[in-house]
Amino acid sequence: MEYPTDTSNIFTRFDINIEVARQEARKVSDDVLLQKVANCVVEGDDEEIEDVVKEAMKTKSPMEVINEGLIPGMNEVSRLWDEGVYFLPQVIVSSDTMIAGISLCEEKMGKPVEKKAKVVTHTAEGDIHDIGQVIVNALLNASGFEVINLGADVPVDEVVEACKIHKPIMVTGTALMTTTMTAFPKIAAKLKQLNLIIPFVCGGGAVSEEYVTSFDLGIWGKEASQAPGMAEDALNKASWTEMRAKWNG
Amino acid sequence: MEYPTDTSNIFTRFDINIEVARQEARKVSDDVLLQKVANCVVEGDDEEIEDVVKEAMKTKSPMEVINEGLIPGMNEVSRLWDEGVYFLPQVIVSSDTMIAGISLCEEKMGKPVEKKAKVVTHTAEGDIHDIGQVIVNALLNASGFEVINLGADVPVDEVVEACKIHKPIMVTGTALMTTTMTAFPKIAAKLKQLNLIIPFVCGGGAVSEEYVTSFDLGIWGKEASQAPGMAEDALNKASWTEMRAKWNG
Amino acid sequence: MQLSNSMTYSSSEEMMFGTARKPVVTKRGLKIGGGYVIPEIVPHPRPGSEKSMKTLLREFERANGDALERCVIVGHPCIVVENEHVFQITHNPGWGGEIAAQTARQMDEYLERYGLKAAYRSTIADLRKPDMVNMRDSDYTREVLESFNECAKYADIVSIESMGGKEIFDYSIIRNDIAGLLFSQAVLGGRDMEWLWTQIVEIAKKNGCIAGGDTDCAQANTAMFMAGGFISKDIPHTLAALSRAISAGRTLVAYECGATGPGKDCAYENPIIKSITGVPISTEGKTSACAHSDLCGNVIAAVCDLWSNEAVEYHNMFGATSPAVFTEILGYDAAAMNASIELGYQKEFQACLVTSDRYRGPHGFMLCPDNAWIIGKAVVDNNESLYARARAAAMKCGDLMLGDSQLKLTAFEKESLQSYMKDMESLPDKEEDFIDMCLKKYNKVKGFNPASYGL
């Protein structure tokens, strides 16, 4: 059968209307070896990375490789993602690559590099929809945060307990069911009771801005991609009210 | 164009599946004149009624005409409506006819007949959707209740005031908008405060059973046709909790 | 005002969804009735949001924004957003203007960023309840007109669901009184609309806005909803169908005063209007089940130009908020119709919509394009008066229902119809005589004030 060639009155391919021009990653280092490291991260080449990092470490310190190769490479990835050039899997694979590189450096140093800060993440009790959380984890990792990943179907008390132990700068929750998101206000109340005033970012399909901003500590997360920015704010000591004012409303 | 003759896989005419066999009204009196009066009511003949009632009153007392002609006629109408033979307009026109007949009798007696009891009806503040209330009024009238009709768009305090003055056995409210039904719990609260423990039947498109049974005094009315039965219950001193248990749940 | 005396379409065969003889173009270049069906989404604010202008602005910002965003997400090329005023908006005429301005800005942004073509309709609430105010001279009357002024500055289209005749209608509809319907809908409603729409058209012109049209929602839809589905016993469906036929001559007055369409979604009489005037129309059917139920869910789309959901209260559903959800559905409904146009299958597609409901009930039957056209013809052939054309339309509608053996009626529905037909036959021919009769007959109806209609 013949299909009409003009379909513009049936649908509009808005994705093509807004297609972003391809962009190359910018150069991050004048040093050939470090630039190679960065390239591996930008391309998410988790096979090459080992050789390239080892090669670089022959002449550079592990911290130099991290700070001038791996991390600037990942920053380029974040930029390309923010600008709509990169898709999520590219970010994840780059992040995997960067983490593999960092591991090698840490091995050489004999101690782990310091992470920016801890973030506790979980998916609500009774809820196994954790893809949103998986993305959040990956993006936080990629931005240098230490993720305390409690997984899916996590009881309220377990989340509170983890906060007591880890004293994270931020805690996140994901829920995709109206019957499970009710755990969030309970967690928030218990945290307050224990005087653990930690920004609590809640997201996931079922969860609305209205719902999350109806209880103290709550900040609504629309897109997983907001998580690193939010964590940066928390790191900079923004209070939950300030964060809510910035990200919601 | 030709239309398919077998439409049974497109739609089913359930109205025809459940069509009720026509029924004649039953005889209500052995007296020819009184039966004539009843017939006028059953047929909703508001032109004949005057002559027929006058004729009857030549040999019967007005109270006989009412109690053995007009009211039994109207009872037949109610029965036919309950059984699905009559439609609403037939009930209304019969009711108009009965009321015209009663007026003539009252004129002759020089005083009004006693009504069963008073019912206050209204449509919520801000809401002009009063067709539901109009039907309720007509059906209550037809069943011998005195309707204190406050009309549409009635402020909360006016309803409360009317209850204070008239001490009705029941009060009703109609609302078709989610933005106006919020007046009902306010009315109920004020009635309770004044210790006016009157069953408050609320109905109308926007109003759900859940909503109405969430506040004291409230009983949900699904169909206008329930109003007379509810008023009878109230007349028999059923409490609002008993009425709610019977009509809702 | 000159009563219409001819049909724009010379046969119902020429009438098709998506195309109107007299298309209109909105501010952002959206052509309505220009060859394709466009979805019209109507979000309704949640209870509580009517408290202040600020809360309403926020509510509509989300609701209208969600609808626009959903078009981009699934690829619906264009959309009309309608906001129907709730009492508080029209009561504070500035509010409607602010809401319209805000929505216009959102639409400009979507046009620029994505290329989405959108248009906005403001529907002013007719606050004038005839038994409570003087229709032509009351604070409410002034607020209504002032609201038109404010909204026309920013909206693409303005509309109203006017209330003339409602007091007599409510009295008559529950009394099987067909004369009362003719009087309330045609004589009173028509006169009120002439008074009102002359002014609305003026206001719209002044502001470069489109005067959309009116609907006999207050009357013919009340009748249709009371007739209800297959288990309701409020009024016969045949009476509701006659009320619909009567409504055509009434709603037509807006166009006779200079309105250009698109007609209002809830005017189920619109197929008749289109056959006479050729203006684009909005209709609603199955996808407006969120707002009410009817027995003509598909057939009512047969000649639509906009396709609407009537109204959906803003709330979260699993997939998205309700305006987004209904935008998606309406847009896909429209996409299938538009695909049929591109394929040259629109006649077949239309036949499927019609066949779905032609014999489901009286309303579906009389609104089929062929019957709608025939009723329209009765309207224009009897243009001696508002009354005469309405009576002719109703009688024609009755003849059609009684004359098609495939339209099954219960014994009760059929007998009722036969008696309405007899009643109508016995009515006076001249409007003056009819008015005299009615002024007497209804003089004791609570709140009826002939002066409201210049009588």
Next chain:
Amino acid sequence: MQLSNSMTYSSSEEMMFGTARKPVVTKRGLKIGGGYVIPEIVPHPRPGSEKSMKTLLREFERANGDALERCVIVGHPCIVVENEHVFQITHNPGWGGEIAAQTARQMDEYLERYGLKAAYRSTIADLRKPDMVNMRDSDYTREVLESFNECAKYADIVSIESMGGKEIFDYSIIRNDIAGLLFSQAVLGGRDMEWLWTQIVEIAKKNGCIAGGDTDCAQANTAMFMAGGFISKDIPHTLAALSRAISAGRTLVAYECGATGPGKDCAYENPIIKSITGVPISTEGKTSACAHSDLCGNVIAAVCDLWSNEAVEYHNMFGATSPAVFTEILGYDAAAMNASIELGYQKEFQACLVTSDRYRGPHGFMLCPDNAWIIGKAVVDNNESLYARARAAAMKCGDLMLGDSQLKLTAFEKESLQSYMKDMESLPDKEEDFIDMCLKKYNKVKGFNPASYGL
């Protein structure tokens, strides 16, 4: 288990909505796939109602009852009601049985009182999250099977959305890892389904109940929702389309184990399944916007037998409660399709549905009947193993997408697709080799336990 080796339909031209080669008949005599499209309504309980069996019974009594009543009100001749278990129902296996029994009683009453033909589908929740339990041996596993036992006593149809392979899928989908999709969906998912469905079919038989079918919701739908609409950047639509092609061979296992359909609504792979097996299928598209958004809202109806809304939470809308509203819409959708059948216009109608979405995006494209059939053919022609048929289906799907110039792809989508194709080409041909490779590659994925799949 014998892997399918032939197509039931010899060409996509023979496939049409409403008719399946192997229709099934329910307890109250409803024939599914017997010539007409039937609506399938899925109400979802409100939060809080999962507290106890009593509150759930009350919730479903209303929700399911509202749906049945609405059919009678607007004249929809028949309906399937599906209830998807929430966690608490399957966790308390007696509850699902009670709910099914109550619904069966309601349906008997509607049959007797009005002549409405209705059927009931229980969908058990698959509580077995692979990274948390042993799929074949855990309390959850036993609860799932026990729930089937309880529900099959009263339900007409039982179904499940099974979870096998999900742990590897989630890891792979966000890493552009097509091998991981093949492993998780086809190899692991297929094995889990064989284990599970052999038992389900047994249980259904014992109880005179229909073993409906499964869906790759957990995987292919996750991919589809992540690909999202036109502004999402989570994963490429081309990858989601490949995941869908892969899912066909997995979902097919239910039928290879003896399930007879109707397939589950959310299995967008169902057109492929129908082309191979001839079983009736349920699909969902535009009218399931209440539950999720997709880019194939119309085309997915092209060969459906049941037409569903996926899930709508119980709440009040202006017109009625949500299950009543969506029953009304679905029924009208079906009525238009059925009218086309009666008129002999079904081919034209189907063409409109297809044209609406064929080039809207990759998913709409690959699910057009012609393409679905071609992918089905790749499945049966490569029946050496679960893996081989899935890979062949995916590669065929990729070829189709790259080969049709009317299907526009962004540069990024296209390059991604080309690289998935290269990846797939380089994979081993033999399932054993592929499994060896994957067991190594994924051995560190959190919670992956090969023994859950008999590996």
